[in-house]
Amino acid sequence: MERITDSRYYAAAVYAGSTIFLFADQNLLSPNLSIVAEEFGFDDEERDRKLGGYVALAFFTLGCPVSFLVGYLADRHRRIPLFALIIVLGEGACFFTYFTTTYTGLLVTRALTGISVGGALPLIFSLLSDMFGSEHRQLVSAMVGGGMGFGIAFGQMLAGFVGPAYGWRLPFIIVSIPAFICALLMLTTLKEPARGGQEAAVKEIGGGSGGRVQDSSGGGGNKEWVERENGNIPARKAVCVPDVYKPSEDGWETFKQLLRNKTAMLLFLQGLPGCLPWGLVYVFLNDYLSNDRGLSIESATLVITLFGVGCFGGLVVGGAYGQYLQGKSSKQPIILMAVTEIIGCFPLFYLLNNVGEGSSYGVALLFSMLSGFMASITGPNVRAVLQNVTLPEQRGAAFALLNTTDDIGKGAGPFVIALMVTAFGDRQLAFNVVILGWLLGGIVNGLIYFTVEVDEAACQKIVRETYVKSIEMASLDERKSEQLSLMGLGGAGEVEKPRGKKVGVGMSGGVDDGEESVVIIDV
Incomplete structure (x- = not known):
């Protein structure tokens, strides 16, 4: 029986748990902006500019x-140790935020905390795309995205209730320790x-790891069980093959390839305007x-907590319904992404312009949850589509680019808002303009409808051709090994390593060192 720790669902749960605490950290400051501003002696303008703008x-x-750095490394090195290192570095800074006594110290520790959020997403989705095929990616993306949404809501609630009673610093300790455990x-x-190992083209031919990997190499490679129903390879023969998806030595070439992918480019671009309202909600809305x-x-x-609850629901429903639509056509999730993002604008407009002392608090909670629900449906589908139109060796870089455009929206958004508030002297006007980012993002997402099928088919064609070539090379090297053994030139039971160009089937790590995987192939 498979041990629970060998299960890909257990692994996905650990990654989802990690995202809860990473994203809880992201907004621990925002519920207490005015309290922090009072401690540091800031007026209202300095509060928005220094705490809302500069810190974000x-x-x-x-x-x-x-x-970018982590995306490059994720395509070339073992990802799990890299992920753990990223968490320790970023959440270590979160932990030490508790001990800051100056604005400069706060600015430095919050900047360093960005390491964990910036580095996590390329690693998570690079790993998940090699654990689950396209038929499950929306749901798995929703699971991890649900961790993000729950983490943001948890962080807001924790800081909002603990901060006024015990000080704004304590939540940073509470969040960082569980992240170290993850x-x-x-x-x-x-x-x-x-x-x-989970690409559709590989499964059609008869390969695929089914998620089971036995690492017996001490970190340099793996023994992967691959089933073959057709072909001329003898039953249960061990063939030593390097990674079929060895990335280009020139990391910039990978990014250039991604920029030539129309669907990927549109996915990157939608994040620029589409993430501006998220910066508004999580940095300014509580204080506003x-x-x-x-x-x-x-x-x-x-x-804001109910907004996060709505986000969680939107991620789950968006992932499940998006997966259902993906089974019908790769175009249909695109319609879902575009329409729901645009609809999410309207309840947020209500929160900004109608909530007040004389308005219904229950209606405010309902509209907050509705806005979060509609706006979050897009997320798991964007990530699943990006996995489906990129090659396995490109996904670390692809999610680095996606995360970067998201970060520009989330990071530059509060900064731009702070500048607009300073220039116009009107928070409400600036916030209303920023909400239009979801409208623009929805329009860009709609354009993907015209490109996704072509790019997805092109991706699988390359995977199929490369995998077939790797099988042929593995078979040829196995025959050479047997001939050398019969001639007395190879030891009994030894496997001859292939010479020449490095092609082969799945490898878990050590790509940069040119190490190979021993793969058991069945007829």
Whole structure:
């Protein structure tokens, strides 16, 4: 019987748990902006500019280059140790935020915390795409995305209720310690999945790891069980093959290839305007509702918490329904993505312009949850589509680019909002303009309807051709090994390593060192 720690669902649960605490960290400051501003002696303008704008900008500015670096490394190195390291670095800074006593110290620790959020997403979705095929990716993306939404809601609620009573610093300790535990679980219980083993083209031919990987190489490779129903390879023969998806030595070439992919480009672009309202909600809205619209900090926090609950529901429903639509046509999830993102604008407009001391608090909670629900349906489908139109060796870089455009929206958004508030002297006007980002993002998502089928088919064609070539090379090398053994030139039971160009089937790590996988292939 398979051990629970060998299950890909257990691994996905660990990754989802990690995202809860990483994203809870992201917004621990926002419910208490005015409290922090009072401690540091800031007026209202300085509060928005320094705490709302500069801190958010620093958080995501560091996250952007980290995403690129981690995306590059994720396509070339073992991803689980890298993920654990990213968590320890970023959440270590979160932990030490508790001890800051100056604005400069706060700015530095929040910037360093961006390492964990910036580096996590390229790794998570690179790993998940090698654990689950296209028939499950919307649901799995929703599971991890649900961890993000729940984490954001949990962080807002924690800071909003703990901060006024015990000080704004304590939530940073509460969130960082469980994140360290998740990193430890990754290192001690999870195994690296074979890269490319879940592609539809590989499964059609007869390969695919089914998610089961036995790492017996001490970290350099893996023994992957691959079933073959056709072909001339003798039953249960061990063939030593390098990774079929060895990335280009030139990391910039990978990014250039992605920029030539029309669907991927549109997915990257939609994140720029589409993430601006998220920056508004999670950085400014709590403080806006309590200081400008007359709600208490606790009441405003509950409004934002219900937004997060709506996000969680939207992620789950969006993933499940998107998966259903994907089974019918790869175009249909695109319609879902575009329409729901645009609809999400309207309940958020209500929150900004109609909530106040004399309005119905119950209606505010309902509209907050509805806005989060509609706007979050897009997320799991965007990530699933990006996995489906990119090659396995490109996905670390692809999610680095997606995360970067998201970070620009989330990080630059609060900074731009702060500048607009300063220039116009009107928070409400600036916030209303920013909400239109979801309208623009929905329009860009709609354009993907015209490109997704072509790019998905092209991706699977390349995977299929490369995999067939790897099988042929493996078979040829096996025959050479047998001939050498019969001639007395090879030891009994030894496997001859292939020479020449490196092609082969799935490998979990050590790509940069040119190490190979021993793969058992059945007829």
